[in-house]
Amino acid sequence: MNDSDGKRMLWVSHMVRIRDNQDQAAFAELFEHFAPRVKGFLIKSGSDASLAEECAQEVLATCWHKAHMFDPARASVATWIFTIARNRKIDVLRKQRRPEPEELTWGPEEEPDQADVMALQQESELLGQAIAELPAAQRELIEQAYFGDMSHSEIAQKTGLPLGTIKSRIRLALERLRHAMK
Amino acid sequence: MEYDIKHHLTDDILMAYAAGTLPEAFNLMVATHVSLCDACRAEVESYDAVGGEVLALDVPDDVALAPGSFAATMALIAGGPVQETPVVRAPGSILPGPLQDYVGGDLDSIKWRAIGLGVKQAILPTSREASARLLFIPAGAAMPDHGHNGIEMTMVLQGAFQDEGDYFARGDVEMADSDTHHTPVADIHEDCICLAVTDAPLQFQGLIPKIAQRFARI
Structure with a gap:
């Protein structure tokens, strides 16, 4: 959690x-x-x-x-x-x-x-919630982008998906995150 | 702030910088640009925040610390911080801090090599997956027309250049890929100094530059 x-x-x-x-x-x-x-x-x-x-x-x-x-x-x-x-x-x-x-x-x-600190920490909380609520496939892509030592194109090679799809999926996940933070 | 930066780095590059998956030469480009651009700095730090939240979220079941891990860490702490060589930087330089670290000083420390028509370059020491170099283009002069195999990013440090109708001044980054053929021309008012990074050798049009390319490593 x-x-x-x-x-x-x-x-x-x-x-x-x-x-x-x-x-x-x-x-x-x-x-x-x-x-x-x-x-x-x-x-x-x-x-x-x-x-x-x-x-x-x-x-x-x-x-x-x-x-x-x-x-x-x-x-x-x-x-x-x-x-x-x-x-x-x-x-x-x-x-x-x-x-x-x-x-x-x-x-x-x-x-x-202190108000800036509170605000930033609350925004981090929203970001964390948004990541937790992503569909599992999208969350895994983000994890791979950060924790796998590989580029987006390497993710595509590993999963056999075309590069454009991967990129737009990561972008979609990030857009959801941005939206959730507003 | 003397100039409003209009041409920024892309989200992909900024995210990969935060994730730590870029080649060293690209990291140098991001660190140099972000030193001048608060919009991209905020962007990078928001991608850092994504990394932080993924780290916070993930409780690894199969990962356990070694016995005595905490005591070992307290012993490391007792040993004092890792000594870092103090960073000496020239104030007011046109070279942002990270670039000064790679040049080994200010402008006068750059080891320029002429590559023809008044254009000079200095290759910076980075890992081999990608290369970084400083370019000196005399006021009003053009870079040879070139295409690319990979990604090339060029950031203005001094002066300005014009390329296909776009104007690039200090802090601006031009992104080019394999579809781009371009001929940047330096602004007439001042010699132009740029940082350029690429993950593939450039392809020059015409025979002479092609031969020169073998020697100049551009």
Whole structure:
């Protein structure tokens, strides 16, 4: 099942506790929830179990060390952890550098507006619900696009479907998501 | 913001950047464009959010952490953060940060090689599935007419160019594929510098450019 709205804000407050107080209890809960998901993501991306375990530990350790970089007005905790895991995947599995855009971050003294944080976390909840409610075939396509280390054309080869169909299906799924978020 | 970007990256490319499935040269294009374009940045971050929600949704039944996983992670934390070399970037450069990282500095660090008619290029170090290069086109000059086997994306960093009736200025990206034959011409007012990435070698029309292509790797 999906995280509830309150759960999302709870993860945000866990990140604040980790950032401000090096709170190990908060980190333990975050770890218990996300570390298996990160490991699963890396295994689906083609890693063997022991490498995925090692990387999942590194990803969660990075969450601790970079807690001050997390901006809850721009991302849910799940999204932020996903981006760290994705970058680790490119680094370790694909052995490439990951060029990142110039960063837009809050200054050391500033905090995002609490209303903006609430709004973003609620929108993430709607997005999560919309994904959960997609027909299974469409949801699997989205998962393949993110977790399979392959391009849209490779998905087409694997499933034997023409490329145009795949693309329009993914697009349809995304349009549903966008609509659901309005 | 000096110029309103009119030609953006496509949804496909932005989604694949978020998913982490693009070749390195394409990632460099996205990171460079997004550094200048908040519309595409928001788009990328919304695709990041899709990735985050799929991660949150999926409870893998057959995936279990190794015994002692948490203790091992706390030991990693106790060992301190991974040392990252501090990024030194020239302020006010026409090269956005990610591009400076690949050039190894500002404009004066680019190792240009002449490829004829005043046009110069510098190939950037990326993985081999796709290539990235900087192009220097003198004001008013044309790139040789060329078609493509794969996808080519060209983004303006300085100056501007005109192609088949469209005008491309700083931050704008021209997308071309195997159906496109085009002849970009640099705006007369200023030398044009672009970032171009492609996942296949370009095909030039005419014999001389074809021979030159073998040596110039364009």
